Amino acid sequence: xxxxxxxxxxxxxxxxxxxxxxxxxxxxxxxxxxxxxxxxxxxxxxxxxxxxxxxxxxxxxxxxxxxxxxxxxxxxxxxxxxxxxxxxxxxxxxxxxxxxxxxxxxxxxxxxxxxxxxxxxxxxxxxxxxxxxxxxxxxxxxxxxxxxxxxxxxxxxxxxxxxxxxxxxxxxxxxxxxxxxxxxxxxxxxxxxxxxxxxxxxxxxxxxxxxxxxxxxxxxxxxxxxxxxxxxxxxxxxxxxxxxxxxxxxxxxxxxxxxxxxxxxxxxxxxxxxxxxxxxxxxxxxxxxxxxxxxxxxxxxxxxxxxxxxxxxxxxxxxxxxxxxxxxxxxxxxxxxxxxxxxxxxxxxxxxxxxxxxxxxxxxxxxxxxxxxxxxxxxxxxxxxxxxxxxxxxxxxxxxxxxxxxxxxxxxxxxxxxxxxxxxxxxxxxxxxxxxxxxxxxxxxxxxxxxxxxxxxxxxxxxxxxxxxxxxxxxxxxxxxxxxxxxxxxxxxxxxxxxxxxxxxxxxxxxxxxxxxxxxxxxxxxxx
Amino acid sequence: xxxxxxxxxxxxxxxxxxxxxxxxxxxxxxxxxxxxxxxxxxxxxxxxxxxxxxxxxxxxxxxxxxxxxxxxxxxxxxxxxxxxxxxxxxxxxxxxxxxxxxxxxxxxxxxxxxxxxxxxxxxxxxxxxxxxxxxxxxxxxxxxxxxxxxxxxxxxxxxxxxxxxxxxxxxxxxxxxxxxxxxxxxxxxxxxxxxxxxxxxxxxxxxxxxxxxxxxxxxxxxxxxxxxxxxxxxxxxxxxxxxxxxxxxxxxxxxxxxxxxxxxxxxxxxxxxxxxxxxxxxxxxxxxxxxxxxxxxxxxxxxxxxxxxxxxxxxxxxxxxxxxxxxxxxxxxxxxxxxxxxx
Numbered sequence: 001x002x003x004x005x006x007x008x009x010x011x012x013x014x015x016x017x018x019x020x021x022x023x024x025x026x027x028x029x030x031x032x033x034x035x036x037x038x039x040x041x042x043x044x045x046x047x048x049x050x051x052x053x054x055x056x057x058x059x060x061x062x063x064x065x066x067x068x069x070x071x072x073x074x075x076x077x078x079x080x081x082x083x084x085x086x087x088x089x090x091x092x093x094x095x096x097x098x099x100x101x102x103x104x105x106x107x108x109x110x111x112x113x114x115x116x117x118x119x120x121x122x123x124x125x126x127x128x129x130x131x132x133x134x135x136x137x138x139x140x141x142x143x144x145x146x147x148x149x150x151x152x153x154x155x156x157x158x159x160x161x162x163x164x165x166x167x168x169x170x171x172x173x174x175x176x177x178x179x180x181x182x183x184x185x186x187x188x189x190x191x192x193x194x195x196x197x198x199x200x201x202x203x204x205x206x207x208x209x210x211x212x213x214x215x216x217x218x219x220x221x222x223x224x225x226x227x228x229x230x231x232x233x234x235x236x237x238x239x240x241x242x243x244x245x246x247x248x249x250x251x252x253x254x255x256x257x258x259x260x261x262x263x264x265x266x267x268x269x270x271x272x273x274x275x276x277x278x279x280x281x282x283x284x285x286x287x288x289x290x291x292x293x294x295x296x297x298x299x300x301x302x303x304x305x306x307x308x309x310x311x312x313x314x315x316x317x318x319x320x321x322x323x324x325x326x327x328x329x330x331x332x333x334x335x336x337x338x339x340x341x342x343x344x345x346x347x348x349x350x351x352x353x354x355x356x357x358x359x360x361x362x363x364x365x366x367x368x369x370x371x372x373x374x375x376x377x378x379x380x381x382x383x384x385x386x387x388x389x390x391x392x393x394x395x396x397x398x399x400x401x402x403x404x405x406x407x408x409x410x411x412x413x414x415x416x417x418x419x420x421x422x423x424x425x426x427x428x429x430x431x432x433x434x435x436x437x438x439x440x441x442x443x444x445x446x447x448x449x450x451x452x453x454x455x456x457x458x459x460x461x462x463x464x465x466x467x468x469x470x471x472x473x474x475x476x477x478x479x480x481x482x483x484x485x486x487x488x489x490x491x492x493x494x495x496x497x498x499x500x501x502x503x504x505x506x507x508x509x510x511x512x513x514x515x516x517x518x519x520x521x522x523x524x525x526x527x528x
Numbered sequence: 529x530x531x532x533x534x535x536x537x538x539x540x541x542x543x544x545x546x547x548x549x550x551x552x553x554x555x556x557x558x559x560x561x562x563x564x565x566x567x568x569x570x571x572x573x574x575x576x577x578x579x580x581x582x583x584x585x586x587x588x589x590x591x592x593x594x595x596x597x598x599x600x601x602x603x604x605x606x607x608x609x610x611x612x613x614x615x616x617x618x619x620x621x622x623x624x625x626x627x628x629x630x631x632x633x634x635x636x637x638x639x640x641x642x643x644x645x646x647x648x649x650x651x652x653x654x655x656x657x658x659x660x661x662x663x664x665x666x667x668x669x670x671x672x673x674x675x676x677x678x679x680x681x682x683x684x685x686x687x688x689x690x691x692x693x694x695x696x697x698x699x700x701x702x703x704x705x706x707x708x709x710x711x712x713x714x715x716x717x718x719x720x721x722x723x724x725x726x727x728x729x730x731x732x733x734x735x736x737x738x739x740x741x742x743x744x745x746x747x748x749x750x751x752x753x754x755x756x757x758x759x760x761x762x763x764x765x766x767x768x769x770x771x772x773x774x775x776x777x778x779x780x781x782x783x784x785x786x787x788x789x790x791x792x793x794x795x796x797x798x799x800x801x802x803x804x805x806x807x808x809x810x811x812x813x814x815x816x817x818x819x820x821x822x823x824x825x826x827x828x829x830x831x832x833x834x835x836x837x838x839x840x841x842x843x844x845x846x847x848x849x850x851x852x853x854x855x856x857x858x859x860x861x862x863x864x865x866x867x868x869x870x871x
Contacts, residue, residue: 426620429583430676432607433614434634434683444633448624 014354016439021351024344025358028365028406031376032248038379039245041238052226056246058140059222062215063205063250065144066151070204071197073148074155077294079185082163085279086287092294093160097153097518099301101510103467104150105213105488106503110305111146112137112218113312113496143220147211149301151204157521158200162193164277198261202254209250210369212470213484217491223247227371228470237378244372251367259363306507309500316497323502326481330466330506333397333482337404337465338458344405345412345457346450349420350442359413366410370471373403377475393477400475404465411464412457419453420446459517463510532595534559534687534719535580539589540599542575549575551743552589557687557736562710562720564730566766567740573723576740577689580721581614582607594686613680614689619672621664627651627675628660634683650678654712669697670705677709681718688713690722694729706733727767731755739766757792760867761800771808771840773801774869782866785815785835786859791866798869805842807863810849814856819849833857 014022080086081093114121115137126132136142166189190197212224223243230239282290345362352359365373377399423446431441469484476485483502490499533556542550550572557563565573578584579599580591591599593612598605621630631647638646651657654674664672673693680688693709694702710733713720724730730737731751739746739754746763747754758764761772775782777799781790784801791799820839821832829848833840833855842857849855 422623424618424620426616426618427622429581429607430614430616430620430622430679431633432583433581433610433612434679435608435637437606437608445622445624449622451624 017347017351017442018354019351020347021355021358024348024351024409025355025361027344027402028409029361030380031373031403031406032361032364032368034376034379035241035244035248035372038237038241038375041241052223052243052246055221055223055226055243058220059209059224059247059250062140062144062147062220062222063208065140066147066208067201067205069144069148070152070155071201073297074152074200074204075159075190075193075197077152077156077297078159078163079189080290080294082160082277083185083189083279084287084290085281086290088291088294089279092291092298094515094518094521095298096156096294097521098298098511098514099150100153100518101463101507101514102150102302102306103213103469103484103487103503103506104147104207104211105217105469105484105491106309106507107146107150107301107305108137108143108214108217109487109491109496109499109503110308111142114304114308138218138220140220143215143218146214146218147208148204149297150214151207152297152301154203154207155197155200157518158196158203159193161521162196163189166192166277195261199258202258202261206251206254206367209247209254210371210470212369212371212473213488216488224369224371224470227369227375228473231375231378231474237375240371240375244369244375247369247372251369252364255363255367302507306504309504312497312500313504316495316501318498318501322481322486323483323505326483326486326502327505329480330482330484331509333400333404333472334462334465337401337408338461340401341405341408341412341461342416342454342458345409345416346447346454348409349413349416349450350446352417362413363410365406366408368407370403370407370468371474373407374471374474377403381475393480396475396477397480400472403471403475404461404468407468407471408461408464411460415453415456415460416450419450419456423449456517456520459513463513466506466510533557534594535721536592536595537576537580537589538592540576540579540586540591541588542572542579542584543587548743550579553740553743553745554589555738555745555748557719557721559719560717561735562714562722562733563736563738564734565721565723565738565740566727566730567725568766569725571740572743573725573740574691577614577691577721577723580687581612581689582610583614611683611686612689613683613685613687615673615676615680615691615693617692617695619676621672621675621679623664625664626660627656627662627664627667630664630675631679631682634679646682650682653681653716654678655708670701673705674709677713681716686719688718688720690720692723692725694724694726731767739763741766756804756863757865758802758867760870761802762870764802764804764865764867769805769841771803771805771842773803773835773838773840775799775801775866777866777868784864786864789864789866791868800867800869802865802867803840803859804863805840807860808840808842809858809860810844811856811858814858817855817857819851819853819855822848822851 077092077096081089081096113119115133115135116122117136122133137146209222210224211222212228215222216225216228223246226243227240227247230236230243281287348358348362381395381399427445428441431445432438436444467484469488472482472485473488476482483506487499487502487506490496490502535555535557537553537555539552539554540550541548541552553572553576555563565576567573575584579586580593582598582605585604586599586601588601590597590603593610597603598610622633625633628647628651631650632643635643635646647660648657651660654677656671656674656678659667659671659675664675667675677688677690694706697705706729722730722733734751736748737751737754738748741762746766747759749757754763755767758767758770761770764770764772773784775784776797777791778796781788782799782801789801815835817833817835817840819831820834823830828843828845831842831844831848833842835857
């Protein structure tokens, strides 16, 4: 065997680790392929392509509004928290990420009830002050507000990390060259943070496109509600897939945007001379304004809707038996989903060097709405159901976990990748010269070193599975409820009081995990 | 050298994207010897080291360890099966394992009592018993290196490879660490191949020197032979300052300003006269030359002197001549080497 030109060690086509990565890549790729194939079917429902265009326009409009709003609020909050001192800064640093524990649909329930035309707030305002609020929640604008309040943490976390990474030296160089504090933001810090901004905004827009629970409740017709409706009302997988195709395309575009922005990662200044940013004290008035701004974000994204839902609980009967069953279903799905996803993501992370395409497919999966994933899995599912009719419920659950994994693989992959980056090539080579084969070197060096990162990944997946709605609605076995499904069913029956309890249970379950994650991210420093 | 060599490399060749990184390199290393592989960065010495370890393939030639082929175009023994230890430039300790567990990593196949005994022995041999329970991030650079060496030696490899082992340390510390570490390795009877780009270091630690440049092995031999009897101007410069004067040889003899000098293996054609600066002295009589420049460098003065139409550099202690002075140069007999000119 000649080795001309090959830099790597002689090896077969794929090592065992490479094969595992291939399997993980296929797990994500299968539903995507399923959607594309399904869209070419002929049994379409009676949905005009004009409808698809209208829904697509609403989706695009909504994504742009949310993108803009999260970019502004997330960046401002991150800049304030990293670069300045003001009352409550240490708490806001991690607390601003907490709305991630709040499902977007729960925000929608809270806000639409609070600001309902016939709700107590407006009644009181009209009666005592004689004015009516000039906005309405069940509109594209209202949905944009709610989704921005839910998704600004994605931008905040990305920008915060990147501002922390910027070295004081670079900012001071800007100051020496004539920038004031604020113009240092515009001329130095922001241009350097552009990759992170693009990544954070792309994420918020992907989540917006993927949202089902909130927009469905607010009666805003987007492509994702179209996917679910085409399937659940008209029973047409083909039509659902046709709604899904533009979503896939948008996902690919957003992903490309995010990737293209990463090319600028070299904007980060060298580690060796990195000096932590020293925040400056804001003068009194401005310091309090900063606190009010941060508190408003937290208030809008978590405190107000949560408080309103809790307030509304009074006087509603709870079906505890049903809730208990749903709680146990949610927890088991979350645990199994986290386990499977992290296992697949780890396989993928270990094999990326050999099979970079697999990681790219995985990130496309993350950009893909859960509803689309579910539709993509329906076609293979119907084949299996046809072959083994008795196994319906089990197969459905397996597919549901697969949909979660496909959807969340990239979210789990990112921390694991970062964890594995700590393993230098020479550590792996050292393991080789110390008598380990390739696979055992991975098991004994790479995996143990990525343990913390795998826990982080598992928590991220767990939280997202708890909040997941569209894929669960489509793929769940008959009569199998999760907390999110129950909340959605009650809410659509206009029983908001009862919808509140499962929503609050989701928040209570995910809040500790979000706090832990957020504090962990807040404590992380380069070189630490 | 009667015993078979531990390491035998014949015509080892490695290409990256068509470019020769290692070009027909040959060398051999006997048991218990310490060899230094010296060359400028990018000369292929690290690639050759990785080829010996099995972390890099081979495009031509062969590498034998203890007489058995480990690398050849049709043979490849995996790195974990070669019985070769490698200590990385960054030490590559496993941060999730403490010092004992790092050292025990390569001998997991041994029964526990034997394993523990071996670890204890390695730690004491390298004088780091007190660090057994420490974690890698708590150690200084020198301590990390000792752990990395103990870890590699615990497997009792036929051959220990060190990649730029002292590059992370500087000054005084570097010298002390180097001295005591090499003493410990010699006591252990290890066969060692060290890659370095520091000529003083290479000459200090090595029994055998291997000079590399442009992917080729230029010269192998004792440090003193390599220094005093270089095979080419390039080889001479690898080990320190050298005055190189172009001359023409006829029948193995060249007429030089210092008189006729006989070369080794040179017959006719262009040749280089190679002289170490310390072999030249200012004297009352000798070859006449003119001082072009005088610079003070602490211990000595550095002179640039025009000898005919060649500028040469030399050092003098004591009072230096003035710029423009005519001086006389005396050559220590036997210290001017005539070599064939290359390329």
